[in-house]
Amino acid sequence: MLWYIGRRLLQVIPVFLGATLLLYAMVFALPGDPVAALGGERGLSAAVQEQIRSQYNLDKPFIVQYLLYLKGVVTLDFGMTFSHRPVIDIIAEAVPITFRLALMALVIEAIFGIGFGLVAGLRKGGVFDGTVLVLSLLVIAVPTFVLGFVMQFVVGVQLGWLPITAGRDPNFVSLLMPAMVLAATSLAYVLRLTRTSVAENISADYVRTARAKGLPRAQVTTRHVLRNSLIPVVTFLGADLGALMGGAIVTEGIFNIPGVGGTLFRAITTGENTLVVSLTTLLVLVYIVANLLVDLLYAALDPRIRYA
């Protein structure tokens, strides 16, 4: 098992090199001159631009820039932004906030998605099942920003129950509404996955055997039906963590959360290439780790799966 984890973690190195090289090549190929744009409408004088370019190695050829970046990364120096701040500081500010938000969303969608999905699956074709299916379809169909604005206006402005924005103080309470909005779409998917899976397993042979043995109903449901139904759901949740980290840009924008999505978007528009590469690489790593966790969870859920 440990050997397996170690081998999987070693794979991170080639993935990291490949990802940074590809990303670096892509941001390098982006049109436009970020240094010239620093001056706004007035523009910067050629001399100042030249000075800034040499300061950030932007006057060197692509491969030299990339190797200098790698050299920095090895010594944990991810470079500076044009605003003279270490890239690592910016990442260290944005990532924890988004991670907190993504984790809250993940917990919400896991608890409610699996819970409702289980009930719906057990009573397939019932009123609860029908209602939940229609509602989840609705949630999938409504764009995030519509849901966000409606919740902000109703829950935030009119009822005044929760803060509208989380920018000044992203704590548990202020992140609750954004986490719910962020979780909504995935929640609907988790619910539907669980429901289908549970409905399928409930008529499986081993469930009939368990019942025939005289096991209590609750134990059959949790231990036999649910546990076996969770494999596809866990796969989805694992991939979703990565998506929630990098893809929360719309939600972060609406709720003014200074997280990864907004930082990445600004970095792309202002041509902060080292920040783009570092942040995106980090997201790649999150995906890798989340996938590893999912694989390990498989073994916990299904004893037949062993890693060596």
Place this chain on the structure above:
Amino acid sequence: MKLRRYAGVTAMTVAGALALAACSGGSTGGDDGASGAGTAFVTVSGTEPQNPLVPTNTNEVGGGLVVTQIFSGLVYYGADGSHHNEIAESIESDDDQTWTITIADGWKFSDGSPVTANSFVDAWNYGILRQNAQTQSYFYSYIEGTDDDGLADGPASGLNVVDDHTFTVTLKSPDAEFPLRLGYSAYYPLPEAFFEDPDTLGEQPVSNGPYVVEEWNHNRQISLRPNPEYPADGPRAAQNDGVDYVIYDNEDTAYLDLQAGNLDIIQNVPASAMGTFEDDLGDRAVSIPAAIIQTMTVPEYLPEFQGDAGIKRRQAISHAIDREQITETIFNGSRIPAHDFTSPVVPGYSEKIPGSEVLDYDATRAKQLWDEAEAESPVGADYTLQIASNADSDHQTWVDAVCNNIRQVLEIGCEFYPYPTFAEFLNARTGQAVPGVFRAGWQADYPSMSNFLGPIYRTGAGSNHGFWSNPEFDQLLTEGGAAATPEESQEIYQRAQEILFAQLPGIPLWYNSTTAGYGEAVENVQFGWDSAPILYEVTKQG
């Protein structure tokens, strides 16, 4: 047994999420000005400063508003664009070229060190020094000893300290408006401590203005508190307990927070609320002209706009644009039709400069002028005018409206020529690669007509992206700068504008207005000529 293992994983995840969520709570707790109860910090919306808070390197509005709160210069601007001495006791010159500046006694930085002549001269020389690559260097290009970009490889010869309270500035050419420039942030002083550690003091400035930065929580909030060293009887002494400058990425969100009472002042009304904000906010809605003009620059390198026929084409396009209608329907009144090349907020503004009739909508005259130009040197009936702009903010709407006008009135083609980002757009402009006319916006740095004319239309100026050149115009700008009184120079600048109206190197479209609003918890909210709220005057009930 096996079930328990699984349950353990879930429980850990939940606990982890809660613990993570909880750890943020403590760090900023207790400073919750948003609720409005008990504290009297004024909250204002803004954007994250793009650079460290150093006056010589702050050239955008996000950082600009903060820098003007925490630093004080020789002069400051009133809401109406008038200028008054702040740290200066006197700014005098016999020939408008060599200026002697005397500093008043008793001014201190927030670390207790005195503001001396060296504080100014060293700060400006820091901005001038080439290797520092400061974005504001352009503003020192008037000073003797710098090159055209305002840079030098050592201290500028035009800056000389006489004693602790006196220094002299020698300009390259006479400029009667020099004292007027000095309220701009590039001319603020810097403390001695700054030069020892610029990086730290850019994050946590030592400053001499009405406020100091208590904490800069990046992308979230900048807490400004009254500067204990700022004199209580100073002209800009803070009338409130402090200002929380809250960073918003999204103007719609800020507007919602204002409506819910979580935010006191918004600096911009979002486009989605432009039609309703005056009803929503009542007498707490702000709509005043700004020192910003939008023009369409006609580049000189386009053959169809050269010579006599070219001027007729420029006039035809200008006459074909129905500015009244576009500002009303597209912008909901948040733009004001242009009547000159400057802005209504600058002293000396006039709607009646001879030649300004070319900005009036006149379909018949427009068509007639275009036909005359066609008779002289035809471009053909299938000619298509390109109007270029960056497409990363909302420009397509008004370009489409202008194009509709041009298509209908002049019976030629017209289309939007988008550049994906501002950086690419700027590259094309400076590289003479734009295949048509293009959008150019200009915001004044100090309230003077010359600040609208010189940087854009003077031969070889930094933002003269149309590459227009006219010796007579350049001469008038120089004369205007050397005139004995402001009134006299304003009159000369108006004459310079007559040349612009005759040749139309750019076609003025409209002025921006400052559209903003404030909540019920604050009083005395006023927006200045530069569209920025005058924060030190704002009062808030605790």
